[in-house]
Amino acid sequence: MAVSLLAYDVSDLCLGKPPLRTLSISATVGDALFALKRTDESCLSVWSCCDRGEACAKSPSAAGACRCVGKVCMVDIICFLCREENLSSPFEALQKPVEVLLPKSGGELVRHLDPHSSVLEAIDLILDGAQNLVVPIQSHKKKPLQKSPFNATVHNGRQYCWLTQEDVIRFLLNSIGTFSPIHGRSIESLDIISGEHVRGIHYEEPAKSALPFIAQSHVTQTSVAIVDENEKLVGEISPFTLACCDETVAAAIETLSAGDLMAYIDCGGPPVDLIKLVKARLKEKQLVAALELLEDDDTPTLLSFNSSSSFNSSCSSDEESGNGKSGRLGGYSARMVRRSEAIVCFPWSSLVAVMIQALAHRVSYVWVVEEDGSLVGVVNFAGILKVFRQNYKPHASP
Secondary structure, three states: HHHHOOOEHHHHHHHOOOOOOEOOOOOOOHHHHHHHHHHOOOEEEEEOOOOHHHHHHOHHHHHHOEEEEEEEEHHHHHHHOOOOOHHHHHHHHOOOEHHHHHHHEEEHHEEEOOOOHHHHOOOOHHHHHHEEEEOOOOOOOOOOOOOOOOOOOOEEEEOOOEEEEHHHHHHOOOOOOOOOOOHHOHHHHHOOOOOOOOOOOOOOEHHHHHHHHHHHHHHHHOOEEEEEEOOOOEEEEEEHHHHHOOOOOOOHHHHOOOHHHHHHOOOOOHHHHHHHHHHHHHHOOOOOHHHHHHHOOOOOOOOOOOOOOEEEEOOOOOOOOOOOOEEEEOOOOOOOOOOOOOOOEOOOOOOHHHHHHHOOOOOOEEEOOOOEEEEEEEEEEHHHHHHHHHHHHHHHHH
16 A cells, blocks of 8 residues: 555645645746745745747757746855955855855755656655756646746746655655554654764854855754753754744844854844844954844845846735735744744654644754654655665555
């Protein structure tokens, strides 16, 4: 039965998913920022269309075709602005091409997948490093596709949606009984607790020391652990939480400790005293341009150039965008609320319990701790999917 389940078409997992919101590869970082704020989307797909003679000459078969080459999230913009040269000149940084936000492995993080591919093929791509799978939406209604620049986006005559690791995990959980007995085994016995690349940042350490780990955890879809003097887990700096913030967080990362940054990005918006502290330290560092990020709550001057022409808006999450109005309130997204509290389990927790825990909190990982709070490692969706993949038996395929 489990084998048959993994043979399902991925189109079954895409039912009801709205089309992607997209950004052209010719856009700027400022365009991406404007689009993320306007649409209240957690990430945008970046598309490259072969519509120029020179580009198409290199690949004739691709002439006229469009392809998703990556995705851009608020975390990418925040990390980009945190670079020393960009924090001192944020206005110039926002005018750079959006390509600077795409990692060199961007093509691997986002992969195209045929709607008739099996769930097993989707799992293989995820285990190969893909975060998001771009799948054409199967439409059974014969009606013209909308092409308004602020409505459903069409590429290659089709609409596309994201298929995420969470979608696959949720699909498997709905039929978890067919994977007996592995679903009841502990995560320790299944050997999916990862200690690799897991490093705790001490509460009093400068927040900017966590930047390399934020970028890394953004790729691995985990988080940065914050520990106390006894190496016990006290919280986290999560890319998922940062994605609900705005570009002003770059100034906070430059000036605050890791512990203060947790409070700054916590739900409800940053405390007034921390905002004052960030401004004071920016003045001390003579980062006048970065200070302007904080002093203009609506940041219209940052986006005074034409930022609305390079992206197309259409719903691609479970929530509406508020009729085109920004869903970010006080620098924080109203789309989802995440706190800096770490979601934890124990080595003896069962696989199904950890899956439920992660899905309930809308995270793709769960920290593993001992009874005294000491950090052991982390379990993420990729590790969980690896278990299901290892228990697939090809000879039993229908």
